[in-house]
Amino acid sequence: MGNTLEPPQPSGSSELLLRWADRHGIDTAQRLAQAENFADAVAQAITPENTTDTYTKSWRVWERFCETQEFPLLEGSRGALVAFAAWMLREGQQDGTGYAPATAKTHLAATAVGLRQRGQAVSKDAFAEARTALDGLTVQLLKAGERRGRGKAVAADIDGLLLIARSCPPTLTGLRDKTLVLTGFNFASRASEPAGLLVGDVRLHPRGMVVSVLTGKTTYSVREAKIPYAQDPEVCPVRAWTAYRTQLASQADPKWSMPDAPAFVGIHRSGVVTGGMGPDAVTRAIKRISARAQVPIVWTGHSLRSGLATEGRKKGKDAVVISRQGGWAPNSREMLGYMRAADEWDDNAAAGLM
Structure with a gap:
């Protein structure tokens, strides 16, 4: 792999580290933890910049939501995700207006990834219910005559x-x-x-x-x-x-x-x-x-x-x-x-x- 990625040292004990130590001994557990950190470094290095940028922006939206609703930041429960979807369509932008449905879907998906990256479980059922709520609320917006977003780009001819x-x-x-x-x-x-x-x-x-x-x-x-x-x-x-x-x-x-x-x-x-x-x-x-x-x-x-x-x-x-x-x-x-x-x-x- 060369010297482009230097795996960081394992940071303290964790539940996973303790399980490995119990199974394989402390020396092997430390090597496994080091490999986990190295895998994280590789994943970060090969992730496209635009993807990383999307995750960062979406996490900031989630932070604003949690702050306004007084929710814990690291809790991806069913209720929190459904409320997040509704909040984004209703008032999620910094100027108090709602996001376009496509943008809200991106933020919802990226937030679920961000929670998992931070060690917080987001069940498939909870995420699916939030997506269903988002789709249903979007239909309500359309019925009310409100259309958001730019739509498809016009094709060059x-x-x-x-x-x-x-x-x-x-x-x-x-x-x-x-x-x-x-x-x-x-x-x-x-x-x-x-x-x-x-x-x-x-x-x-x-x-x-x-x-x-x-x-x-x-x-x-x-x-x-x-x-x-x-x-x-x-x-x-x-x-x-x-x-x-x-x-x-x-x-x-x-x-x-x-x-x-x-x-x-x-x-x-x-x-x-x-x-x-x-x-x-x-x-x-x-x-x-x-x-x-x-x-x-x-x-x-x-x-x-x-x-x-x-x-x-x-x-x-x-x-x-x-x-x-x-x-x-x-x-x-x-x-x-x-x-x-x-x-x-x-x-x-x-x-x-x-």
Whole structure:
């Protein structure tokens, strides 16, 4: 394992340590405890940052709930979890308004994990009842005419890509923007994926380019997304990439053209490169770029990912081909949902009746 993770020493006696000592002796018990701590360190090291961030935010919500209700922090009882679900929908946000149901579900699940991590039992029945209560209360909100949350991100489409390509100025920032959208669309990117790309991850090919995408939420792998030249040069991601990288090489420090440099860089209004773009910067850029192009409904960071599946389906691509390009499982419910968005218009019982 090398020296990257140094297992901490066992901290005092515990019920588990005492049981091990009774079974195997104190020396073996200490080694087992050390292994437990090492396993915790490994788990922490391999947990994605966004997952850790979610757990941290959700635990703060739980802390606020316990403080306002005068509940013990480390007690995940059936009643406490059901009350937590109702409180989140009613007044859980810091401004006193309720959370969107999807956000409340995330906080509830992450809180259950947080309680278990802290050694507190959360039974499956208690958690299931809290989820059922949350779903039931959500239905009541809908019946009352209250809808929360942004809903599904609008899918990017070819017309929108054309508007964006035509609205990007021939500056370094404009070329970066155009390339970010066209490239991201063609490999069905999440916002985190362009942010993680390095220059060396993109290779030109006689038929287009190959993008090595580090993908996965918990289990990481690399998929080789092949992006061909587009028939319309105006929206060709390969030509856009070449123009962007050529201009960046001519204007910026040579270090930004090295293989280990970020593929997509932040650029100050003065034209100075400020560093690599993070996921939040990618999301903000896509919103800004689509708004500037006056796309009818402004895109979000997920629009490029859903757009490839939807547009691919419109062109008759099957699930296997779409899943391979976007890194979905062939039977992914998420991908099939995007494809269904196209089918619902083309294969529609009401279409052509009048």
